[in-house]
Amino acid sequence: MARKEYAFYPGCSSQKGASASNYLVSVESMCKTLDIKMTEIPDWNCCGASVSYAEAGELPRHVMNARNFALAETNLPGQTIVATCAACWLGARESKERLEHNSGLMADTQTALKEAGLQIKVIPEVRHMVEVLIEDLGYDELKKPVKKPLDGMKFAGYVGCQTNRPFGISGESFENPMYLDKLIETVGGEAVKYDQKVTCCGGALAFSEPEKAQGQIKDIIEAAYDGGAEMIVTPCPLCQANVEVYQGQINKRYGTKFDIPVLYYSQLMTLAYGGSAKEAGINGNVVRARKLEEFAAK
């Protein structure tokens, strides 16, 4: 039996061939080393993300998350739901909170769920992967399997919004959360100081209003360089994609020369645990992390 077991909610972007598929690869490698068993919630569906608010309305949005709660409760009884995506975590937690505090909304949700042959008894706990690492294992346990510390590498820990606000990680401040810096240090890297750690990447507006979002992304990357970072690390799939894939367009628009790799914490951990480039999913980075590729090959 594994050390820890959870009901896994990977989310749309983590699926094979999707924009955060390399996040999933690295999470699987990391969990294998840490002896964490993640069982996918059977037939899970999209959380609706933040931007669907206008079309979805209130109840349909919560019902989508409620379906995942019911499926987890039925198929993986007693297990906490763990999401790797910030928006999945936020959406599901928000729905859990609203349903638990509003009996009318809950009753309507049950009526809707019945149409899919489902019902909720008790909504499971909903947590982010990072919470599990920090709270259920702790930094000391995370350090134990480190075989190859990332010595001398400088990272900007980019926490962004939705793993930080409104719920955040217990005991951390909204303005200057330290957990990501601590994770970087746990695997031997150096967490640089810079002033855009919790700035928004533009979120979904990167699609609908690219100029505005790219203005914000530019500020984040610029600050990371100014802080002396060689790479950026994040816990969120949308932060990762937004900060990574538009660098070419930002360079064109602003005349900058950005070329900074953007990684997931799980990629750093996998590499420090002795994993290969493939196991860490760094072959899935658009801005190649050459330093880490060489490090992995050593």
Next chain:
Amino acid sequence: MGDMNTQMADRYKNNFLKEIEEQAEMGEWVKMCMQCGLCSGSCPTNFQAGWDHPPQEIFMMIRAGKRDEVLASNSMWMCTSCYNCYVRCPRKVPVTHVMHGIAEYAYRIGRSPKNQPTQHLSKTFWDNCTKYGRVNEVKLTQTLYFKDGIGSGIKKAMEMQSVAMGLVKSGRLNLMEAVGGGHKCKDLKGIHAMLTKAKELEAQRKAAKATPAG
């Protein structure tokens, strides 16, 4: 559907605050705003001069009964859901949710700005993720590019070509999703039945909340 906007305006007469409190999700929080402006100073889009009115101004305009200006404002649609305002508000107003709620209401009664790109994205995203239960990223992108017609769609796709190619090369964009190879939930029938029921119940709930006309 008739004219939802006129119906609502008649029903609430000159009490726009009451209309927002009863009809917009989290609208009951508007009266808690004490006009300190911390939300506006915390908003990332504030630095881009992109909006008509900052949140606290919207809240005061609601109290002042400026119905048309509020509903047609682009301000709510600038929200990136970063939750800065939400965690900083000294009165604990869930500003992010209130802004979403007002936006949704304006959209529902047909008074929101036309061709607003984030409003379009909201619909596109929800339609996309509920059709198969999971997001199809390729189709989502296609719909967004081609919303203003073929010509502008091709232009946008060309501009984004290097971004897309980077993702394809790194295995993070599966073009097969465009031709039906995307991820799907198994129980689509159940999901669609569940959402139809949810929509029906939501409409009933909103109607029941409204005070009788006259």
